[in-house]
Amino acid sequence: MTRDAYVLGRGMIDFGERYEDSFDDLLEEAYLALLDDVNVGSDEIDAAWYGTLDVADEGMSGAAVAHATGLFETPITQVVNACATGSDAVRNAVLAVESGQVDCALVIGAEKMRDTAEGLISLAAEKRVWRGRGVTMPAFFGMRATRHMEEYGTTREQIAEVSVKNHRHGSMYPHAHYKFECSVDDVLSSTTISEPLNLYDCCPVTDGAAAVLIGTEDLAREHAPELVRVAGTGLSSDSFVRGNDASLTHFPATRDASSRAYEASGYGPEDVDVAEVHDCFSITELVTYEDLGFCEVGDGGRFVAEGRADLDGEVAVNPSGGLLAKGHPIGATGVAQVAEIYEQLIGQAGDVQVDGVEVGLQHNIGVGRNATGSVSCVNVLERV
Amino acid sequence: MSGIRYSRDRRQHDRLVAFECQDCGWVSYPEQRRTCKRCGAAPAEFEEVQLAERGEVQTYVVQSRLPEEFETPQPVAVVDLPQVDGEGEPARVYGLLTETDGDDLEVGREVVARYRELFTAGDRPVHSFKFAPPRAESIGTDGDGAGDRGGEGER
Numbered sequence: 001m002t003r004d005a006y007v008l009g010r011g012m013i014d015f016g017e018r019y020e021d022s023f024d025d026l027l028e029e030a031y032l033a034l035l036d037d038v039n040v041g042s043d044e045i046d047a048a049w050y051g052t053l054d055v056a057d058e059g060m061s062g063a064a065v066a067h068a069t070g071l072f073e074t075p076i077t078q079v080v081n082a083c084a085t086g087s088d089a090v091r092n093a094v095l096a097v098e099s100g101q102v103d104c105a106l107v108i109g110a111e112k113m114r115d116t117a118e119g120l121i122s123l124a125a126e127k128r129v130w131r132g133r134g135v136t137m138p139a140f141f142g143m144r145a146t147r148h149m150e151e152y153g154t155t156r157e158q159i160a161e162v163s164v165k166n167h168r169h170g171s172m173y174p175h176a177h178y179k180f181e182c183s184v185d186d187v188l189s190s191t192t193i194s195e196p197l198n199l200y201d202c203c204p205v206t207d208g209a210a211a212v213l214i215g216t217e218d219l220a221r222e223h224a225p226e227l228v229r230v231a232g233t234g235l236s237s238d239s240f241v242r243g244n245d246a247s248l249t250h251f252p253a254t255r256d257a258s259s260r261a262y263e264a265s266g267y268g269p270e271d272v273d274v275a276e277v278h279d280c281f282s283i284t285e286l287v288t289y290e291d292l293g294f295c296e297v298g299d300g301g302r303f304v305a306e307g308r309a310d311l312d313g314e315v316a317v318n319p320s321g322g323l324l325a326k327g328h329p330i331g332a333t334g335v336a337q338v339a340e341i342y343e344q345l346i347g348q349a350g351d352v353q354v355d356g357v358e359v360g361l362q363h364n365i366g367v368g369r370n371a372t373g374s375v376s377c378v379n380v381l382e383r384v
Numbered sequence: 385m386s387g388i389r390y391s392r393d394r395r396q397h398d399r400l401v402a403f404e405c406q407d408c409g410w411v412s413y414p415e416q417r418r419t420c421k422r423c424g425a426a427p428a429e430f431e432e433v434q435l436a437e438r439g440e441v442q443t444y445v446v447q448s449r450l451p452e453e454f455e456t457p458q459p460v461a462v463v464d465l466p467q468v469d470g471e472g473e474p475a476r477v478y479g480l481l482t483e484t485d486g487d488d489l490e491v492g493r494e495v496v497a498r499y500r501e502l503f504t505a506g507d508r509p510v511h512s513f514k515f516a517p518p519r520a521e522s523i524g525t526d527g528d529g530a531g532d533r534g535g536e537g538e539r
């Protein structure tokens with residue numbers, strides 16, 4: 001027997017260059033922002049799921065959250081699942097509430113990215129002979145761009161439109177790291193990183209944390225301004241070395257994870273009003289439209305260029321500015337996306353509020369082992 | 385860093401030896417597996433196959449930002465290496481490119497595996513393959529053969 005899980009509240013902090021703040025400061029601020037949003041006492045929190053890759057090497061294990069929040073004598077599980085870390089932490093809390101084991105679960109994610117110079121480029125230095133030697137994140141995703149342009153006639157300008165849209169949204173979103181707008185020409189003339197991708201095709205290096213509270217319907221009725229139910233979740237993995245040609249342009253892991261989430265929720269891509277999806281690079285979002293079923297395979301370039309992902313489009317994609325403008329503190333990213341979808345569904349998204357939203361989707365794709373694998377997590381939320 | 389992990393698969397690295405799943409035909413390279421990553425057979429029955437040195441670029445990028453141990457621009461590609469006997473499926477691998485700045489690359493282009501010193505593990509050199517455009521067509525290189533002794537450029 002299972003029951004449903006609901007979002008009770010969220011705590012978002014400003015993403016950005018947080019040199020003054022320690023890793024613990026970020027966790028504490030997100031936790032306090034959550035308690036400010038939802039009137040739940042710390043003694044009512046039964047368990048916590050904590051997302052971080054611990055890039056800064058300061059936050060290993062649930063004890064880090066206990067230390068930052070005071071939630072000692074509480075079961076806290078660290079979740080690590082590449083860039084799907086935060087969304088998988090949410091998923092685990094949802095499963096726990098659904099199972100009946102936990103009534104009220106904290107999900108908190110944090111990453112201090114700017115304390116280390118290595119950041120995401122370190123993967124390139126991995127001394128693997130055949131797997132991922134010299135392959136950076138921009139290369140892993142950029143290869144999809146090369147092949148997508150070749151196979152579907154997608155243009156470089158269409159890929160840039162993703163970044164243009166997300167920076168426009170980010171300029172209106174209060175917690176975003178970067179709040180400047182840019183043009184297609186700006187993207188095309190920015191520094192080459194991994195041809196065909198340029199600097200403005202890449203998300204920045206950002207510190208941040210975020211929290212959401214997941215709980216029972218009874219608690220949602222007591223504490224939340226609107227009933228927001230987690231309607232379905234999905235998690236999956238894939239690797240391009242399996243020989244599936246779709247893996248050269250797309251992410252079959254996203255297709256499988258979203259199929260699972262759609263099936264569990266009873267919704268399909270045509271029902272989604274707003275989505276926060278993984279745009280670590282512009283091309284990632286473009287192929288994700290296709291993997292999530294927002295448009296036909298091969299149509300992602302036209303989908304963004306025609307404004308169908310805008311705030312007033314068919315599906316408003318990344319109203320928060322996405323990873324490209326808001327930033328990508330890895331462990332916090334998925335948690336923040338769920339917080340943003342919740343804000344949209346309760347009508348508290350301010351300048352980036354999308355009209356008439358009832359169903360929202362959150363998505364991450366991460367790079368797994370030796371830069372060959374990928375892992376994806378999708379969560380579908382609905383306003384009841 | 386210990387060199388042990390490089391000795392595990394050295395025969396495969398040195399001679400392009402791969403392993404074909406007898407259930408679904410998937411080709412594992414360089415690891416010698418007991419479970420199949422495509423069909424999930426566990427344990428699967430694998431047979432040894434020999435890969436060719438000529439393969440086809442499936443996709444690629446030209447990297448400009450890399451740690452200093454790499455020379456840039458550094459093209460890197462996903463390459464399908466067919467089996468020598470022309471049977472079965474190719475192995476799909478990552479490959480660093482050499483003897484090219486990337487301008488002459490395209491999806492579908494043929495590239496040739498060239499044996500190189502890739503890097504050192506501790507004080508021991510680790511050798512394996514990089515890919516280059518076929519010699520007669522290669523553009524912008526400083527002469528044939530120089531790279532064959534290894535050690536030039538990115539290690």
Ligand SMILES: [Zn+2]
Nearest residue numbers: 405408420423
């Ligand atoms: Zn098989």
